[in-house]
Amino acid sequence: MKRFARLYAEIDATTRTSRKVAALAAYFREAPEPDRLWTVALFSGRRPRRAVTATRLREWAAERASLPLWLVEEAHPVVGDLAETIALILPPPEGDEDETLAHWIDVLRDAAKAPEEERKATVLAAWAQMDMARRFLFNKLITGSFRVGVSRKLMTRALAEATGRDEAGLTHRLMGDWTPDTVTWHSLIEAEDPVADASRPYPFCLAHALEAGPDSLGDPADWRAEWKWDGIRGQLILRGGAWHLWSRGEELISDAFPEFARAADFLPEGTVIDGEVLAWDGTAPLPFAALQKRIGRKQVPKSVLAQAPALMIAYDLLEWQGEDLRAVPFAERRAQLDTLLAPLPGDAPILPSPPLAFDSWEGLAAQRATARDRRAEGLMLKRADSPYHAGRKRGDWWKWKLDPFTIDAVMIYAQAGSGRRANLYTDFTFAVWDGNALVPFTKAYSGLSDDEFRQITAWVGRNTQQRFGPVRQVVPEHVFEIAFEGIQASPRHKSGVALRFPRMARWRKDKPVQEANTLADLKAMLAAYG
Amino acid sequence: MRAPVLTFTPNGIYCPAGDFHIDPWGRVDRALITHGHSDHARAGHARYLATAAAAPVIRHRLGAIELDTIAYGERRRIGDATVSFHPAGHVPGSAQIRVEVGGEVCVASGDYKTEPDGLCEPFEPVRCHSFITESTFGLPVFRWRPQAEVAAELNQWWRDCAQAGVTPLLGAYSFGKAQRLLAMLDPAIGPILTHGAVENTNAVLRAQGLRLPETVQVTPETRATDHPGALVLAPPSALGSTWVRRFGAVSTGFASGWMQLRGIRRRRSVDRGFVVSDHADWDGLNAAIAATGAENVFVTHGYTEIFSRWLTERGLNAGIVKTEFRGEAAEDDAA
Numbered sequence: 001m002k003r004f005a006r007l008y009a010e011i012d013a014t015t016r017t018s019r020k021v022a023a024l025a026a027y028f029r030e031a032p033e034p035d036r037l038w039t040v041a042l043f044s045g046r047r048p049r050r051a052v053t054a055t056r057l058r059e060w061a062a063e064r065a066s067l068p069l070w071l072v073e074e075a076h077p078v079v080g081d082l083a084e085t086i087a088l089i090l091p092p093p094e095g096d097e098d099e100t101l102a103h104w105i106d107v108l109r110d111a112a113k114a115p116e117e118e119r120k121a122t123v124l125a126a127w128a129q130m131d132m133a134r135r136f137l138f139n140k141l142i143t144g145s146f147r148v149g150v151s152r153k154l155m156t157r158a159l160a161e162a163t164g165r166d167e168a169g170l171t172h173r174l175m176g177d178w179t180p181d182t183v184t185w186h187s188l189i190e191a192e193d194p195v196a197d198a199s200r201p202y203p204f205c206l207a208h209a210l211e212a213g214p215d216s217l218g219d220p221a222d223w224r225a226e227w228k229w230d231g232i233r234g235q236l237i238l239r240g241g242a243w244h245l246w247s248r249g250e251e252l253i254s255d256a257f258p259e260f261a262r263a264a265d266f267l268p269e270g271t272v273i274d275g276e277v278l279a280w281d282g283t284a285p286l287p288f289a290a291l292q293k294r295i296g297r298k299q300v301p302k303s304v305l306a307q308a309p310a311l312m313i314a315y316d317l318l319e320w321q322g323e324d325l326r327a328v329p330f331a332e333r334r335a336q337l338d339t340l341l342a343p344l345p346g347d348a349p350i351l352p353s354p355p356l357a358f359d360s361w362e363g364l365a366a367q368r369a370t371a372r373d374r375r376a377e378g379l380m381l382k383r384a385d386s387p388y389h390a391g392r393k394r395g396d397w398w399k400w401k402l403d404p405f406t407i408d409a410v411m412i413y414a415q416a417g418s419g420r421r422a423n424l425y426t427d428f429t430f431a432v433w434d435g436n437a438l439v440p441f442t443k444a445y446s447g448l449s450d451d452e453f454r455q456i457t458a459w460v461g462r463n464t465q466q467r468f469g470p471v472r473q474v475v476p477e478h479v480f481e482i483a484f485e486g487i488q489a490s491p492r493h494k495s496g497v498a499l500r501f502p503r504m505a506r507w508r509k510d511k512p513v514q515e516a517n518t519l520a521d522l523k524a525m526l527a528a529y530g
Numbered sequence: 531m532r533a534p535v536l537t538f539t540p541n542g543i544y545c546p547a548g549d550f551h552i553d554p555w556g557r558v559d560r561a562l563i564t565h566g567h568s569d570h571a572r573a574g575h576a577r578y579l580a581t582a583a584a585a586p587v588i589r590h591r592l593g594a595i596e597l598d599t600i601a602y603g604e605r606r607r608i609g610d611a612t613v614s615f616h617p618a619g620h621v622p623g624s625a626q627i628r629v630e631v632g633g634e635v636c637v638a639s640g641d642y643k644t645e646p647d648g649l650c651e652p653f654e655p656v657r658c659h660s661f662i663t664e665s666t667f668g669l670p671v672f673r674w675r676p677q678a679e680v681a682a683e684l685n686q687w688w689r690d691c692a693q694a695g696v697t698p699l700l701g702a703y704s705f706g707k708a709q710r711l712l713a714m715l716d717p718a719i720g721p722i723l724t725h726g727a728v729e730n731t732n733a734v735l736r737a738q739g740l741r742l743p744e745t746v747q748v749t750p751e752t753r754a755t756d757h758p759g760a761l762v763l764a765p766p767s768a769l770g771s772t773w774v775r776r777f778g779a780v781s782t783g784f785a786s787g788w789m790q791l792r793g794i795r796r797r798r799s800v801d802r803g804f805v806v807s808d809h810a811d812w813d814g815l816n817a818a819i820a821a822t823g824a825e826n827v828f829v830t831h832g833y834t835e836i837f838s839r840w841l842t843e844r845g846l847n848a849g850i851v852k853t854e855f856r857g858e859a860a861e862d863d864a865a
Contacts, residue, residue, distance in 0.1 A: 012792070015799050067670055068843065074836045075669045080793040088671035088790070149796070422793035450797065 024158030080422020083139030270322030548611030564640025584623030619653030665832030666857030720759030
């Protein structure tokens with residue numbers, strides 16, 4: 001673990017991307033193969049199955065450190081990370097391990113199958129041989145999510161630098177559901193003709209937000225426009241006699257959307273379509289909440305299938321007749337997609353995304369203004385001659401979303417964040433007036449600057465009325481403008497509404513608390529747009 | 531029941547028997563001051579009493595005040611109370627204030643650090659019945675490594691920077707932390723440049739006989755090229771300002787007990803965080819409290835609720851006192 005800890009320390013000791021990449025690239029050149037493979041896996045969101053629950057880990061650490069459990073539990077939100085909390089409270093090590101990263105992962109995987117007493121002994125023995133830095137990483141292997149300031153993109157760039165291979169090609173190779181057990185370094189990174197996993201998706205092409213409007217984009221004739229839908233961006237893959245549906249978050253979600261099995265009846269082998277999965281009422285999308293009932297399901301009950309049938313609005317054709325079309329200009333891919341989908345019957349679970357005709361940016365702006373009536377979030381603009389990029393590249397694809405809904409609300413509860421925001425009050429609950437009462441209706445975590453979070457944190461310290469565990473009830477004094485993308489009825493919420501993507505747009509220091517919006521205002525929005 | 535030796539009033543810690551306050555935040559007639567940080571030594575009191583070693587910085591910060599001084603260990607009668615000042619190990623001149631009334635002893639410790647740092651008068655445990663303690667780092671996740679280890683890390687960073695041709699820029703509060711770091715730095719590596727705010731305090735401390743390594747104050751004419759291999763010491767607020775431009779490529783470092791936590795280190799977005807604090811760590815707080823033999827412990831600023839619960843479970847009469855002391859702030863650039 002020493003080499004991996006050194007890599008981590010180097011990455012953590014700098015805020016510069018170039019240095020992080022250099023440290024990773026050096027590691028990929030020098031580390032033993034199983035460690036390299038695991039490092040790629042960890043930094044692309046894969047991890048060994050959890051060997052120990054967080055609860056047990058906390059208990060064992062408290063016991064080892066001779067501290068009461070409650071004290072460890074109180075320290076955790078201050079630190080903002082359980083793995084780190086435990087690493088910090090344990091007594092100094094008695095030994096000094098010199099094993100590989102892969103070794104410790106194997107140890108954990110063996111432990112996962114062992115009885116609890118044995119698991120505990122394994123973990124305690126490991127802690128006793130590691131310094132603070134290695135303990136932290138070891139605990140991270142157990143508790144999951146290896147977010148250590150290395151994005152997948154950055155890791156891939158380092159991999160490209162270390163192997164001399166093309167970054168986009170590597171990005172594609174790293175997609176899909178491989179694990180270090182199912183691949184070798186050679187098959188994953190190097191093999192000339194990889195036995196490509198038939199289910200492997202292409203890296204999604206992503207858009208930047210168009211902040212200033214489209215005037216800077218040049219001649220409208222060079223561009224294509226379509227609605228931007230609020231669903232699950234997905235890739236439908238038909239290869240090798242099977243079909244697969246991947247989400248943008250790289251999860252295989254075929255099981256949750258059995259409707260698409262029918263796609264195979266209409267579409268030929270060797271087809272990959274990029275589109276938006278939506279719950280559909282026959283003519284328009286249902287609110288995102290309808291889709292949420294599907295997420296994470298292995299089997300979908302008939303009732304859900306009937307209430308919220310899913311369909312894909314197809315944006316793009318990435319593969320046709322087994323051939324990668326990503327370098328072909330968008331206009332041509334799109335024409336091919338239309339040809340492919342034209343003969344499909346009206347009840348097929350896949351529809352082409354309707355192209356929007358426009359000859360001026362003003363004309364397009366007028367269409368954008370009607371997006372909400374169509375239950376769309378705004379527009380997508382794609383350069384007609386653009387390839388399908390891997391990842392988020394500036395210039396060829398833009399999302400031109402509607403301005404969000406806004407409402408002025410009163411902050412009533414505050415809770416500290418975690419990780420980079422540990423020790424800082426960043427998670428707030430907001431309320432609107434219902435007569436003389438404040439009714440909570442949403443939480444929001446983002447939108448303020450670090451400086452504003454610091455100010456609010458100092459204020460929370462002085463204005464706490466009551467504590468409920470980590471949550472503090474604060475004096476209703478501050479008004480924030482809450483921006484959100486959609487509103488739906490929700491019987492589970494006291495206010496009767498649920499918001500989509502709520503965040504803090506502004507701290508309304510100018511606004512007295514009495515002038516915040518009311519529940520009636522929210523209900524009016526619900527009636528108009530829910 | 532007898533009146534307590536020290537009470538807690540809206541103006542601050544108060545001794546009825548001697549009619550004086552300790553580190554008050556409200557304006558009072560007579561203020562006993564533990565040390566010169568701005569949350570403990572405030573302007574506006576009629577009379578001040580502090581250690582002779584603390585007086586120059588307090589005068590430097592507060593200007594013309596009526597300030598009487600006292601030596602460490604010297605006993606002085608004020609009204610019906612007897613007071614004496616004892617080293618707190620926090621910053622040069624810092625003191626714990628012992629107050630005795632009719633055989634009952636209470637110690638207000640201000641801010642303190644138990645590890646000797648080679649710069650300020652080492653912390654001295656004082657036996658008492660009641661002890662007023664801070665708890666800035668009153669959680670078991672705060673455990674400082676020996677100063678020598680951190681100093682080695684700091685100097686290695688400096689050497690690496692010098693070799694790479696970048697200027698190490700170290701942020702530290704101008705009184706206390708800056709001088710502590712000066713004492714930890716190895717002047718053999720290169721010249722040490724200081725921001726005016728740091729240098730002003732250096733001058734005050736040097737004038738009272740404190741030995742600090744040689745430093746060069748940065749002026750508008752200062753260029754990095756004139757001082758190859760130099761390290762720059764500046765208040766944290768200067769780190770993000772245009773002031774740093776003159777140094778070209780820099781590597782930023784920040785020294786604070788909070789740098790122990792990765793989240794806070796990342797939020798600072800400095801290249802390097804060095805865990806150096808002028809406050810006691812978890813073990814230091816517990817050892818200091820045990821050494822006083824006190825039955826009653828009043829916990830002031832920091833993780834007061836958690837730390838007092840911990841002490842209560844250990845069999846002490848622990849209570850929380852709300853004060854306006856800040857300790858080492860995790861976020862603002864004060865103190």
